[in-house]
Amino acid sequence: MKTVKTLITILFIAFSTIVSAQNKKSEKVVIKTHIICDHCKACETCGKMFQTKMLKIKGVKMYELDDEKETFTIYYNPKKTNVQSIKQAISKLGYDADEIKADPVAYENLDGCCKA
Structure with missing residues (x-):
């Protein structure tokens, strides 16, 4: 009987962990x-x-670059980061991010084909 209760408890904990892991929202x-x-x-x-x-x-989980539309689509965990931080990080890579202009030093480090 103790073994059955232990097994049920372990299964319940495992199921709860799986369900809570699936509920992590990304934006x-x-x-x-x-x-x-x-x-x-x-x-x-x-x-x-x-x-x-x-x-x-x-906090960034995944990204997509659409070079035709000139957009980054970013999937992120809002508990770990926010849109402003992501934009700042993109700027530090040498690229504009909406209203935030590319960091001039990072921009200069890009290949010539990537600069105007």
Whole structure:
């Protein structure tokens, strides 16, 4: 009987953990940027930078770059970050983020094809 109660308790805890993990909400924001080149996602410099640094922004779970529309779609955890912090981080990568202009030093470090 003790074994059955223990097993039921363990199953209940496991089920509760799975359900609570699925309830973590993420939010989405679309941020306008300014991209000069038409190959940023594939660029040896910018593409790798996006892959490594965008996901290192605290709270960012996933991102999509639409170089035709010149937008970043960011999926993030609102408990860990906010839109303003994400925009600041994008600026530090050398790109405009809505009303926040690209950090001049980071912009100068971009490849020539990515600058006006």
